[in-house]
Amino acid sequence: MWMIEDRALVWRFNRGDSGAMRRIYEKHRISLMRVAAALLRDRSFVEDVIHDVFVSFAQTAGRFQLSGSLKAYLSVCVANRARDVNRSQSQRETQCADELDPPTERPDPETQTMSQEMSAAIDNALAGLPEEQREVVVLHLQCELPFRRIAELRGVSVNTATSRYRYGVEKLRTAVNGSYQHA
Amino acid sequence: MRDIRETEEMVKRHLRGLYPAEDANPKDRTLADALAAMRQAMPQPEPLSREIGRGLAKSTSARLAAGVAAVLLIVAIAARVSRPVWALEKTIAALQKYRGCNMTLLIGPNVLYDFWAKAEPSGELSGDVTLRGTNGSVIWVKDNKTYYFDHGSNTVEVDDAKTAGFQPWLGPELFRLIAKAEDAGTAYAKDPASGRELVLMTGSMLTVAGHISWSVEFDRETKLPVALKEWENPRRSGAPAVSAVRITYYQELPKDALKVDVPSGAIYRQKPVVLPDGNLERMNNPDQGMSAEGMTRAEAARRILEQAHQAIMAGDLASIRRLCPLTMPWSDEMLRAFLVHDEEDGKRLAQITEIGGIVREGYNRVGPFVVVPVRLKTRDGKLWDQKHIVQFRLIGGRESCVVYGPYGMTSEVK
Numbered sequence: 258m259w260m261i262e263d264r265a266l267v268w269r270f271n272r273g274d275s276g277a278m279r280r281i282y283e284k285h286r287i288s289l290m291r292v293a294a295a296l297l298r299d300r301s302f303v304e305d306v307i308h309d310v311f312v313s314f315a316q317t318a319g320r321f322q323l324s325g326s327l328k329a330y331l332s333v334c335v336a337n338r339a340r341d342v343n344r345s346q347s348q349r350e351t352q353c354a355d356e357l358d359p360p361t362e363r364p365d366p367e368t369q370t371m372s373q374e375m376s377a378a379i380d381n382a383l384a385g386l387p388e389e390q391r392e393v394v395v396l397h398l399q400c401e402l403p404f405r406r407i408a409e410l411r412g413v414s415v416n417t418a419t420s421r422y423r424y425g426v427e428k429l430r431t432a433v434n435g436s437y438q439h440a
Numbered sequence: 441m442r443d444i445r446e447t448e449e450m451v452k453r454h455l456r457g458l459y460p461a462e463d464a465n466p467k468d469r470t471l472a473d474a475l476a477a478m479r480q481a482m483p484q485p486e487p488l489s490r491e492i493g494r495g496l497a498k499s500t501s502a503r504l505a506a507g508v509a510a511v512l513l514i515v516a517i518a519a520r521v522s523r524p525v526w527a528l529e530k531t532i533a534a535l536q537k538y539r540g541c542n543m544t545l546l547i548g549p550n551v552l553y554d555f556w557a558k559a560e561p562s563g564e565l566s567g568d569v570t571l572r573g574t575n576g577s578v579i580w581v582k583d584n585k586t587y588y589f590d591h592g593s594n595t596v597e598v599d600d601a602k603t604a605g606f607q608p609w610l611g612p613e614l615f616r617l618i619a620k621a622e623d624a625g626t627a628y629a630k631d632p633a634s635g636r637e638l639v640l641m642t643g644s645m646l647t648v649a650g651h652i653s654w655s656v657e658f659d660r661e662t663k664l665p666v667a668l669k670e671w672e673n674p675r676r677s678g679a680p681a682v683s684a685v686r687i688t689y690y691q692e693l694p695k696d697a698l699k700v701d702v703p704s705g706a707i708y709r710q711k712p713v714v715l716p717d718g719n720l721e722r723m724n725n726p727d728q729g730m731s732a733e734g735m736t737r738a739e740a741a742r743r744i745l746e747q748a749h750q751a752i753m754a755g756d757l758a759s760i761r762r763l764c765p766l767t768m769p770w771s772d773e774m775l776r777a778f779l780v781h782d783e784e785d786g787k788r789l790a791q792i793t794e795i796g797g798i799v800r801e802g803y804n805r806v807g808p809f810v811v812v813p814v815r816l817k818t819r820d821g822k823l824w825d826q827k828h829i830v831q832f833r834l835i836g837g838r839e840s841c842v843v844y845g846p847y848g849m850t851s852e853v854k
Contacts, residue, residue, distance in 0.1 A: 262707065262709065263706065264593070265590075265594075265595045267591075268592060268593045269476070269593070273478065273479070273482040275475050275478065275479075276711070276712040276714050277473075278474060278475055279471065279475075279714070280712060281713060282470070282471050282474060283803075286470075287459055290459040291455050291458045291459045294458040294459055295455055295458060295823035300458075303459075304470070307470060308470045308473065310467070311470055311471070311473075311474040312470075312473050312474050314474070315473075315475065315476075315477035315478040315481065316473040316477045316478075316480075316481045317481065318477075318478040318481040318482050318749045319481055319482050348716045363711060375450070376454060378452045378455070379450065379451055380454070383451070383454075384689050393713065394451065395455065398451050398455060399452070399456075400449060401660075426444055426447060426448060426451075427444075427822050428441075429447055429451055430444060430447040433446075433447050433450055
């Protein structure tokens with residue numbers, strides 16, 4: 258149902274229908290913000306990443322071709338953009354470590370229902386995962402992308418995507434259990 | 441010890457908590473920039489959904505909607521003084537008996553529509569309508585809802601209001617309003633093919649969406665309008681935005697004239713409420729509107745709609761302009777003629793019968809907006825249902841609101 262709606266939206270989007278662009282934005286932005294927040298080392302860049310992804314997407318109006326789901330496409334765009342931002346931040350960090358802002362603290366109702374320790378443990382564990390494992394975990398758990406699709410979008414085999422996910426989740430489980438035992 | 445599945449669930453919860461839906465507030469500029477980028481990217485800026493909808497949504501008759509009851513905003517007509525034009529009284533008399541019509545409409549450069557419409561029982565408003573386009577699109581109005589079927593995507597977008605049709609109905613009220621155009625002109629002609637004697641009436645007016653102009657052809661013998669054209673400029677220059685190339689009148693529409701067959705499997709969804717950019721620019725004046733501080737949106741919308749309608753009842757033009765920014769360009773005379781009405785006029789607003797709760801919400805580059813139904817009573821004792829859009833904005837850190845205007849056409853309460 259959602260994918261059918263996306264196809265209709267893309268059809269209208271390619272004909273310059275601003276209502277379709279609005280709907281795409283409102284339908285996907287929150288999920289994409291979560292992807293960005295999970296993948297970015299500095300969450301103050303979340304809105305910039307979302308801005309860049311939607312503007313770039315809008316620039317394809319009239320010629321955009323959708324294969325698969327729109328959510329998958331946009332999620333991977335966010336992942337790519339987050340990767341770029343992380344890399345440029347790493348370079349800046351190397352050049353002038355003192356100028357970097359501290360990571361943004363973002364307490365919120367949902368994470369508050371988990372213990373703060375647990376939430377911090379997951380956050381730290383996610384941040385500590387290698388980039389490719391973190392991407393697979395976030396794209397699979399947040400965007401519900403199947404491994405086959407992630408593999409296609411990342412240009413790796415399905416086995417590689419699955420392995421990355423398995424290693425990533427194992428590390429997260431260790432972190433969660435560590436926090437659980439500690440609590 | 442937690443297993444993999446539990447861990448996955450915890451990570452999902454954690455990810456959802458990074459941006460809870462109610463807290464996520466991306467930069468306002470993102471959507472505006474994306475829309476601007478999309479417009480630039482498009483080789484042709486005319487979107488299909490506008491193409492199929494614009495004919496009636498923007499037609500002369502739709503723009504004349506403010507003439508009825510206490511519709512807040514739609515039309516601005518340049519003067520009240522009637523000029524000596526074609527004997528419209530005879531046309532009006534000839535139209536009285538017809539409650540249905542069929543037109544061949546050309547909307548934009550390419551799409552022809554077979555348009556069927558019937559009047560509401562009062563004979564003052566357009567009722568159910570069906571348009572079938574040569575491109576496969578179908579638009580229809582039923583039970584005060586408007587449906588836009590797109591053949592290519594097999595989808596139906598639904599407007600919770602009457603957004604296609606005539607208001608006033610193709611009848612006396614419409615032609616009385618047309619006669620008031622300041623530059624109304626008349627010419628006589630003969631169709632060499634049919635030998636029919638014709639009268640051509642032209643005019644223009646300023647609407648909230650800009651200038652429009654028209655030409656209407658009347659059959660000199662029957663007095664009925666047989667063709668009309670509308671341009672989106674004051675000079676009737678260039679190709680018309682809408683042309684009715686043939687009009688046939690019915691006392692009763694043929695059976696099945698309004699029937700619509702939508703293919704099975706069509707997806708129905710709500711049509712977004714999109715306000716024109718040019719009008720949105722006029723929603724941001726800090727000197728207009730009403731403070732919404734300390735109120736819920738529903739409370740603020742109710743209060744500003746009460747104030748706006750009380751201003752109409754009292755003939756308080758300054759308050760009308762302050763609360764409804766789109767009326768700013770209207771002269772006092774226009775506001776009195778088409779919104780306030782004379783003391784003795786049956787169409788003058790007598791009572792705000794009911795203001796309902798929010799039925800729709802949306803967001804545009806000015807801020808959030810809500811749609812609220814209002815029931816009004818006019819001096820002639822008739823009851824009318826309208827839906828109004830109230831636009832909220834944040835100026836200098838303080839929230840306020842203005843009345844944008846009606847969402848869809850007015851309906852008489854039966």
